[in-house]
Amino acid sequence: MVRWITGLLMALAGIGVVHAEQAVSQIRNHAAGHRLLVLGEQHGTHEIPAVVQALVASYVADGKPLHLALELPAPESAALADYLQSDGGPAEMAALRARPYWSANTRFHDGRRSEEMLELIDAMRKLHRQGKDIQVFGFDQAASRSPPRPGERDATMAAELRARYVVLPANGRMVVLTGNVHGMRRQPRYLAYPPMTMLLQDLDVYNVRIGAREGDVWGCRPGHGCGRIALAVYSGPSPVRDEADDRNYDLQLWLPRFTVARLLGEGETYP
Template structure:
């Protein structure tokens, strides 16, 4: 039994190293093309295991030279006090329980869009660990209350919150915004109905030093919500896709990166 335990631990460690290496490669691509932009908007598929690891790598990379980094997550701003308390804690079980006691983290079954996961909690813990090392990093929420559905009011409110935090940052600080891929668009979605009013939050923030990145993958699965259920959904295989840089006036993203694979994260239930 002890031998089997050691073998399994070695396999898990190897898998973790591979995943980390992939995150490091994608993070390097993003940093290379984003350059000195101070506001990075990362458009994701919610509910994956790989994206929180990528964001963790970016926070680590950007803060390593002493640069202050604000990580803005698509969770209610009402969670900010709990986030601050956890970041100031020792990261023990009691502190995690207190963080998860908020309404946002309380879900029933699978009826949520994937943003609530152990992977996201581990991302927050990783930021706390960087603070222990002396890094100038923090985590904030910028969404409205839990019951608010996606609409123009919500996007405008989220953008206003991000603009407010950005205005208070030191001149050398960076903000990393993790959000759904539609919110990260610089332009109204091309396939939106003609009568649909939609200004994604990135559009509203375009006057700032913004760089929009679409996080995609060549294969894998994501967590998505259909009218009657939320479940794991397969991505269409797109082998050979490489990063795409765009500077066209009508672009939706400045950069489109393709991770090797995405998988459904460890969702809270």
């Protein structure tokens, strides 16, 4: 137990334990009893996986089931389940890293493959080994055709989450970590199709966008590749709750700072 607490504190060191505790408290207080919690993130940060780790640890301390859905390919779910059952030794982690998703050699890297995400998965394994009722699965879906139909990916991801949600234990909760566009409740003007979370609004969904007041993120731009991007400074209030019918998110909160994660193969970069 001491080793687990030490590991959690080390994961939170980049954002500060106090700030992580505040974020967890704000999310839990506002989400209240909602059983489907969607967290919209900027991929490829050091801080968000640590907040998710702290949030899940807080929820499972209540003694109720929790299913963590990650924006990873759905075919990785069996390997994730196997890893949760393992002792997490070097061989088991090496086998996970050797999976096609984690070992992909491509110029396109949107930030989802990182040491921080692997550490989050390992933290879930440790919770499982402590007897917590926790599952981890991927819900991203490959397109059925090339080029894909507009909105096909969001629709199939929503269908995967819906199928998982309907078999969730009655006292359980599902936490979904996804990109902040997939996490929107409504269709923005620049998108030609409804985002994933919009297709789940008939469920008991509460969505939260996690941003930062300053720092750097990893992002991809058409024609420019993927690389480090400086955030515009935000000095407004946090958190901000929204109850308007046309809201994108129920809650938005800003961490003090984002830093780029330790990516697994950074791919193409731009200035």
